[in-house]
Amino acid sequence: MDITIDISLPKSWTDLTQQQLRFLLAVIASVNRINRNVPFRSQDDYAAQTAAQVATICLFKWSGITVICPYADGYLVKADNREVYLPTQIITAALVHLSWTKQLPQFPVRLDTVDGAKAIPADISSGLSFDAWLACETFWQQYQASQNPELLRQMAEILYNKEGIRPRPAATLGVFYWWAGVKNMVSAMFPNFFRSIGPEGTPEPIAYDTMRHNIDTQIRALTKGDITKESEILALNALRALTELDAQAREYDELQKKYGTT
Template sequence: MEAFFNLSLPPGWQSLSDRQLLYFFTQLSRDLPMEEILTLCLFKWGDITVLCHLHNGNYLVRQRHKPKHEAQLTFRQIHSATASLDFLRHFPTSPVCITRIGKAEAIDKDFTEVPFSTFISCDNYYQGFLHTKNESLLKDLATLLYPDVKRVRLTKPYLYGSFYWFASLKWYFSGMFPHFLKIIPSDSENLLGYTPPIGEVLRTAMNAQIRALTGGDITKEDAVLNMDTWRALTELDAKAKEVEDIKRQTK
């Protein structure tokens, strides 16, 4: 297949354009099996048109920019070709986002120079969605990630894109700040591991983070909330490491 068509497919998440990301999230929002999504992406990004399904079970196809070149592909060949897109089966391990929704531009994708208050609010909506599966929380998340997006209708593909963006950011931060942010195993039945009401847990976690940075001095709270996210997480990670070191020493 590659020899005939000379396919050029994106090698990973970071190589996807806005259009490609939107196409993937559109298929994802249709609740299709991942195998079907990968096949659709293969045909779309490989510029392949399926002409018909033949009696022998093969597919007659051609590339749109080579209308006179046709070929038969077996299901096995198509399945083999989709292996190059297997990265789509997993969340990105570094931030990936659609850079613009309508005229609304995204904030910096790795939250450089983004206020810590924005990160806290995003995390609350993200964790809340994980716990409740309430998509209105994804709309709230998207309006923070795309500050001027209120003028645009937020369809499911954009909501899923926002979710994937923040999920990839949290994964990335877990590597940068491993003492403070830890990834919960994906096979956990409850991704959050929470038993109290989610609102109560999130308020407690947020207050604990702010208190750790202010040292209990409420006059410093505004300064902490306006602090750069990276700076705040660096301080919280250092404090978490100190606690771990003390616990290790007392053992």
């Protein structure tokens, strides 16, 4: 006899409620912590197995299906007050709908509150100066190279406006996913100035000297070499400053196309 189970799942990061987002981040943090001590054949195998485990846990949680007993080839579950055996093939097919959980967000998503502090708007439309943007970018790039969670905590101090903030591991991870979404958002908004962090969601870390040079170049571009304007520029709303940088990058590209490299 065929048995139908109707379930509804989030279709993307932006579909998540705050409760679902907290759960997903907690699962990602927990599964990664456990799997770090498990021998895998390769890094790719680690990533694939971890992603599948995260998606499976979320599938059961968000669908309201209770696992009674796992088996080698499936699960005995309770759904709609009935006990049902779900073979692995059915679970695997359902996991396709949660494949987005292994990707970085294309748009900013974040926890509303962390350690009692309220976040600035997810899309950084207000509450973030250009100076604060540069600080977050510095911490972000350094995190790519070191994977030191303290750098994400320092980002949280800025994004949640709380000095000495103490986020839990899931909330710390949430800062990483939030900024990844911000990076992809601004890459789409300002294509002349930014490049996307990549279809696979794997940003390329850069050397500190290169990063520092890039930041100084951004500031000089906005001040046009007038150091007396630096404080004014750094106090600008981040998106306003990025709008100006994108316009300058577009003008530069147009000049290059018209006159060629000098």
